[in-house]
Amino acid sequence: MKLTSKGRYAVMALVDLARFDNINPVSLRDISLRQGISLDYLEQIFSKLKKNEIVKSIRGTQGGYVLNKNPNDIKLTNIFHAVDEKVKTVQCKKDSKKGCNGKATKCITHNLWDELEIHINTFFENKSLKDLLNNNKETRV
Amino acid sequence: MKLTSKGRYAVMALVDLARFDNINPVSLRDISLRQGISLDYLEQIFSKLKKNEIVKSIRGTQGGYVLNKNPNDIKLTNIFHAVDEKVKTVQCKKDSKKGCNGKATKCITHNLWDELEIHINTFFENKSLKDLLNNNKETRV
DNA sequence: ACATACCTGACTAAAATGGTCAAGTTTAGA
DNA sequence: TCTAAACTTGACCATTTTAGTCAGGTATGT
Ligand code: FES
Ligand code: FES
Numbered sequence: 001m002k003l004t005s006k007g008r009y010a011v012m013a014l015v016d017l018a019r020f021d022n023i024n025p026v027s028l029r030d031i032s033l034r035q036g037i038s039l040d041y042l043e044q045i046f047s048k049l050k051k052n053e054i055v056k057s058i059r060g061t062q063g064g065y066v067l068n069k070n071p072n073d074i075k076l077t078n079i080f081h082a083v084d085e086k087v088k089t090v091q092c093k094k095d096s097k098k099g100c101n102g103k104a105t106k107c108i109t110h111n112l113w114d115e116l117e118i119h120i121n122t123f124f125e126n127k128s129l130k131d132l133l134n135n136n137k138e139t140r141v
Numbered sequence: 142m143k144l145t146s147k148g149r150y151a152v153m154a155l156v157d158l159a160r161f162d163n164i165n166p167v168s169l170r171d172i173s174l175r176q177g178i179s180l181d182y183l184e185q186i187f188s189k190l191k192k193n194e195i196v197k198s199i200r201g202t203q204g205g206y207v208l209n210k211n212p213n214d215i216k217l218t219n220i221f222h223a224v225d226e227k228v229k230t231v232q233c234k235k236d237s238k239k240g241c242n243g244k245a246t247k248c249i250t251h252n253l254w255d256e257l258e259i260h261i262n263t264f265f266e267n268k269s270l271k272d273l274l275n276n277n278k279e280t281r282v
Numbered sequence: 283a284c285a286t287a288c289c290t291g292a293c294t295a296a297a298a299t300g301g302t303c304a305a306g307t308t309t310a311g312a
Numbered sequence: 313t314c315t316a317a318a319c320t321t322g323a324c325c326a327t328t329t330t331a332g333t334c335a336g337g338t339a340t341g342t
Contacts, residue, residue, distance in 0.1 A: 001142050001261065002298095003230040003254065005331060012250050027287060036244055041332055047289070060340025061286045089144040103177055109153045112273060113144065116264060120142065123260045132253060146300060168318060182301055188320070201309025202317045 007085030009037050010045050014079060015132050017055070018071050025057075025064030045083055052082035071129040080124060087120045089113035148226030150178050151186050155220060156273050158196070159212050166198075166205030186224055193223035212270035221265060228261045230254035 013031050020026045028046060032039040046065060049055045054074060055065045067074070080086065090113045092100045099106045154172050161167045169187060173180040187206060190196045195215060196206045208215070221227065231254045233241045240247045 001144055001148075001226065001228045003142055003257070004329090005232070007142075008231070008250070008254065009331095011253070012248055015249055025287095029287075035248065036240075036242070038332065040334075043289075044332090050288095057288060058340095059286095059288050059338080061284095062341060063287050063339085065288090085142070087142045090149070091146070099177075101177070107153055107176065108156055109149070109273065112152070112268070113149065116144070119264045120261055123257060127253070132250065145298090166318095170318075179301065181303075184320075185301090191319095198319060199309095200307080200317095200319050201311095202315090203310060204308085204318050206319090 004085060006041075006045060006083050007080055009035075009041065010049065010079050010083045010085070011076065011132070013037065013042060013045065014049070014054070014067075014074070014129055017065060018067060018129055018133055021066045024062070025066045027064040030064075048083050049079070052078070054078060054082055067129075071133060074129040076124040076127045077121065079129075087117055087124075089117045089120075145226060147182075147186060147224050148221055150176075150182065151190065151220050151224045151226070152217065152273075154178065154183060154186065155190070155195070155208075155215070155270055158206060159208060159270055159274055162207045165203070166207050168205040171205075189224050190220070193219070195219060195223055208270075212274060215270040217265040217268045218262065220270075228258055228265075230258045230261075 012035050016031050016035055017026050020030070028039055028042045031037065032042055046055060046057075050057055050065075053068050056068045057063070057065050090100065090110070092098060092103075092106070097106070098104065099110075153176050157172050157176055158167050161171070169180055169183045172178065173183055187196060187198075191198055191206075194209050197209045198204070198206050231241065231251070233239060233244075233247070238247070239245065240251075
């Protein structure tokens, strides 16, 4: 079970953004430099964050991104969902009665994987961007 | 974050094994047929389970595998560790002071990923094979 | 005008995944 | 003793996913 870089970067970038967007929009270039994430990759990520209304963009010189919601209302769940970083403990469809690889029934450990998925998602539900900012916020002069 | 088939199969196979190994060893062929897992793949998996002393093997006709411990003492942690299904929320080394990709320092979200890793591992620590057998054990006649 | 910064889509090298295949060795039972 | 069942080992491989890069755009403040 690995967390992918895409998911990790999305959260890192948003935390960075939240720390610096007091007044002005924050450019991806700045985030890229500060966090050491490829600019091109960041652009892909922010395109998705924007589609999911987590950030807003301001084009042109002095443009950049700003949060579109209160940091308290941006849960890790929302972020991960936006960038398609989903938790998958099984391969079979949830609503189908069929098991993995088109088997007729669900497997004997099926409940376990459901429990695991819930356990992990609970963590993401209960963490907001705000939680990640505590004692951490920098003020732009 | 995906759970791989290898990990899922390992647990499925062990639950199957635990249910049927009352008297005789259970052959991988039987597990393969009952659970619909490739025999060749199962062999790879059980080779690792054996190295980690979770199962014992009995060769020859009527041979197979049996548990090497009490189901209560086989945690998911042990199983996953045996088949290299590890939880990895980061790419950087735990003991090193360096960050991901050889960066000089840890990233701003580092604590979060540590927490997440612990959260998931706790689930695996607290589940044993026994827990998965409740109300489920079949008796060979 | 022009630099900055967002926007979009195609492309790709490398790694991981989920196996298969081949060639054994061991041992119970006929 | 022969044979088939079952474990053992190691190499191999197709496909998918990951983690980006690259090459173009378009919008806008100064
Ligand atoms: S995990 Fe898909 S059938 Fe149980
Ligand atoms: S996750 Fe590796 S530096 Fe934070």
